[in-house]
Amino acid sequence: xxxxxGSFIVLALLVVITGCSSKGDVKDGxxxxxxxxxxxDDGAVASGAAGxxxxxxxxxxDPNSPLSRRVIYFEYDSxxxxxxxxxxxxxxxxxxxxxxxxxxxxxxxxDERGSREYNIGLGDQRALSVQRIMELNGVAPEQxxxxxxxxxxxxAEGHSDAAWRLNRRVELVY
Amino acid sequence: MSRLVKLLxxxxxxxxxxxxAALTIEITQGIEGALPIAVVPFGWQGKAAxxxxxxxxxxxxxxxxxxxxxxxxDRDLVAHPSTAEQVKFQNWRMVNVDNLVIGQIxxxxxxxxxxxxxxxxxxxxxxxxxxxxxTGARDLRRVAHHISDLIYETLTGERGAFNTQIAYVTSxxxxxxxxxxxxxxxxxxxxxxxxxxxxxxxxxxxxxxDARQVAYVSFENKxxxxxxxxxxxxSRRKLATFKGINGAPTWSPDGSKLALTLSRDGxxxxxxxxxxxxxxxxxxxxxxxxxxxxxxxDGKSVVFTSDRGGSAQLYRVSARGGPAQRLTFDGKYNAxxxxxxxxxxxxxxxxxxxxxxxxxxxxDSGLLRILTDGQLDESPSFSPNGSMIIYAxxxxxxxxxxxxxxxxxxxxxxxxxxxxxREPVWSPFGK
Numbered sequence: 001x002x003x004x005x006g007s008f009i010v011l012a013l014l015v016v017i018t019g020c021s022s023k024g025d026v027k028d029g030x031x032x033x034x035x036x037x038x039x040x041d042d043g044a045v046a047s048g049a050a051g052x053x054x055x056x057x058x059x060x061x062d063p064n065s066p067l068s069r070r071v072i073y074f075e076y077d078s079x080x081x082x083x084x085x086x087x088x089x090x091x092x093x094x095x096x097x098x099x100x101x102x103x104x105x106x107x108x109x110x111d112e113r114g115s116r117e118y119n120i121g122l123g124d125q126r127a128l129s130v131q132r133i134m135e136l137n138g139v140a141p142e143q144x145x146x147x148x149x150x151x152x153x154x155x156a157e158g159h160s161d162a163a164w165r166l167n168r169r170v171e172l173v174y
Numbered sequence: 175m176s177r178l179v180k181l182l183x184x185x186x187x188x189x190x191x192x193x194x195a196a197l198t199i200e201i202t203q204g205i206e207g208a209l210p211i212a213v214v215p216f217g218w219q220g221k222a223a224x225x226x227x228x229x230x231x232x233x234x235x236x237x238x239x240x241x242x243x244x245x246x247x248d249r250d251l252v253a254h255p256s257t258a259e260q261v262k263f264q265n266w267r268m269v270n271v272d273n274l275v276i277g278q279i280x281x282x283x284x285x286x287x288x289x290x291x292x293x294x295x296x297x298x299x300x301x302x303x304x305x306x307x308x309t310g311a312r313d314l315r316r317v318a319h320h321i322s323d324l325i326y327e328t329l330t331g332e333r334g335a336f337n338t339q340i341a342y343v344t345s346x347x348x349x350x351x352x353x354x355x356x357x358x359x360x361x362x363x364x365x366x367x368x369x370x371x372x373x374x375x376x377x378x379x380x381x382x383x384d385a386r387q388v389a390y391v392s393f394e395n396k397x398x399x400x401x402x403x404x405x406x407x408x409s410r411r412k413l414a415t416f417k418g419i420n421g422a423p424t425w426s427p428d429g430s431k432l433a434l435t436l437s438r439d440g441x442x443x444x445x446x447x448x449x450x451x452x453x454x455x456x457x458x459x460x461x462x463x464x465x466x467x468x469x470x471x472d473g474k475s476v477v478f479t480s481d482r483g484g485s486a487q488l489y490r491v492s493a494r495g496g497p498a499q500r501l502t503f504d505g506k507y508n509a510x511x512x513x514x515x516x517x518x519x520x521x522x523x524x525x526x527x528x529x530x531x532x533x534x535x536x537x538d539s540g541l542l543r544i545l546t547d548g549q550l551d552e553s554p555s556f557s558p559n560g561s562m563i564i565y566a567x568x569x570x571x572x573x574x575x576x577x578x579x580x581x582x583x584x585x586x587x588x589x590x591x592x593x594x595x596r597e598p599v600w601s602p603f604g605k
Binding site for chain 1: 348349352354375377378393396397398418419421422435437441442463464465466479481485486507509510523525530549550552553568571596597
C-alpha cells in the first residue's frame with residue numbers, strides 16, 4: 001500500500017515535470033518542491049516517497065547509484081515484478097524522465113526450460129511488465145525498446161536452479 | 175535377445191568418416207524383432223583401388239538407424255557376391271537373414287559412376303527389386319540413401335525417409351562471445367552445410383514444402399526478424415520486421431503462406447502471412463502468449479501454444495480464424511507442437527514433475543504418450559514418413575539431438591563433436 005501510494009505520487013510528480021519541461025519554462029527542481037506541497041492530503045507518505053529522490057542527480061556511470069542495478073529477476077513462468085524491483089524501476093524511470101534524450105532497451109530473458117518460442121513470448125511479457133511500470137512513471141514510449149531473447153542468451157551457463165534463477169531476467173540496457 | 179543386447183551396447187554406426195560427419199549417431203535403445211538383413215559390400219570397377227564411397231556401409235547405417243532392421247556386421251557376412259549369379263541363397267539362410275542386398279559401382283568415365291543394386295528374399299530365393307543409377311561423385315551418398323529408401327519401402331510398405339535432410343541450429347562460446355549457426359545436413363548427419371552464421375541468436379528453422387527453402391528467425395539486427403532463404407543458392411529475403419516479436423515461422427502445406435507469431439499489437443498472437451505480398455491475417459485474440467503455430471497437413475487449421483488457460487497448452491484454430499479449441503489436458507505444460515504427416519498425431523514438449531519430455535498425442539484415441547526420458551527435451555520434429563521424431567535433449571552439460579520412433583521403442587542419439595545442437599527440423603520429401 002505504502003509503495004503504491006508512493007509510486008502514484010512519483011508518477012504525479014513526473015507527469016508534472018515532463019509536462020512543464022516540454023513547455024520549457026519551469027525548472028524541474030521548482031516543480032518538484034511545489035508539487036510536494038500540493039500533495040498535502042497524502043501527508044507523511046508523500047514526503048517520505050519524494051524525500052531526497054532527486055532522480056536527475058543520479059549518474060549512469062556511478063557504481064554507487066541505484067541506477068547501476070540493471071537486472072530484474074523473475075519467478076518461474078512469471079512476469080510479475082517484486083515490490084523491491086518496482087522501487088528500482090521507479091528510480092530508473094526518474095532518470096529517463098529527467099533525461100528525455102536517453103534511450104533504454106529492455107531485454108527479456110528466460111531460463112532454458114520449455115519450448116524456445118514460448119520462452120520468447122515469456123521474455124517479451126517480462127520486458128513489457130517493466131515497460132509498463134516505467135511508462136506509468138512518466139517515461140515516454142519512444143524512449144524504450146523491448147526485445148525478447150527468450151532462452152537464447154543465458155547469463156549463466158549450466159542446468160541448475162542457480163543458473164536458471166540468474167537467467168530469468170530483464171536487462172536494462174542504456 | 176543377442177540382437178537387442180548388441181544394439182543396447184551403444185553401437186556407433188557412423189564413425190567411419192568422422193572428418194565429414196558433423197554428427198555421429200549412436201543407437202541407444204534397440205528393438206527386439208528388427209528384421210535381419212545382409213548388405214554385402216558393393217563390387218567396384220574403376221581406376222582407384224576402392225570406390226569413393228562405401229555404399230553398402232551407408233545403406234547398412236540407414237537401415238539400422240530406422241530401428242526396423244538389423245544388418246549383419248561385415249565379419250558375419252558368409253560370402254561377398256556382387257551379381258545375382260554369384261548369390262547362393264542357402265548360405266544366407268544358414269545365418270538367418272531374411273533379405274540380402276548386393277550391388278556394384280562402375281566408373282563409367284572420369285568422375286562418373288553407375289551404381290547398381292539388387293534386393294533378394296533369401297527364403298523364397300527371389301529377387302524383390304533392383305535398379306541402376308548413373309551419378310557424379312558428389313551425389314554418391316545421395317544415391318546410397320535413395321537405395322536405402324527403396325529397400326525400406328519394398329520391405330516395410332512405408333516410404334523411406336533416408337534421402338532427406340535436417341536443419342538445425344548450433345551455438346558455441348560463452349555469454350560474452352557466442353556464435354550461432356544454422357546448418358543443413360543429410361538425415362544421417364553427413365555433409366553439413368552452414369547456411370547462416372551470426373553473433374546474435376538464430377532460431378526456429380522451418381522447411382518449405384518443396385524442401386528448397388528454410389524460414390527462420392534471426393536477431394542479427396538486435397531484434398527478431400523472419401527471413402526465408404534458398405538453401406542451394408543462399409539468397410534470402412527479409413519477410414517480417416514488425417515492432418516486437420517476429421517469431422515461430424512455419425510454412426503452409428501449399429507453400430504460399432507462413433504462420434508466424436507477432437506481438438506488434440501488444441502481445442504475442444498468431445498470424446498468417448502471404449509470402450508473395452506480405453498480407454497478414456490475424457488468427458488469435460487473447461491477452462495471453464499465443465505462439466508456435468504449426469499447420470495441419472490439409473492446411474485448414476493451425477495448432478499453437480497458448481497460456482490463456484493459466485499454463486501453456488496446445489490449441490487448434492481454423493486457418494481462417496475463429497474460436498480456438500483446446501487439445502491438451504494432461505499436465506501443466508504442453509508446448510512446441512509438431513503435427514505428423516498424416517495429421518493424426520501431435521508431438522510436443524510435455525512438462526511435469528520438473529522434467530520436460532517429448533510426448534505424442536494420438537488424436538483418434540485422445541491418449542497422450544510420453545516417448546522420451548530426458549530432463550530438458552524440446553523441439554520435436556516428425557520425419558516426413560511419420561516413423562521417427564527428432565528432438566533436442568541435454569547430455570551432460572551439452573545439448574544434442576536424439577531421435578525416437580513414434581512408438582517410443584527405438585532411440586538414437588546424434589552428437590556433434592563440440593558445441594550445442596538444437597532445434598532440429600526434418601525436411602519434407604521434397605518435390
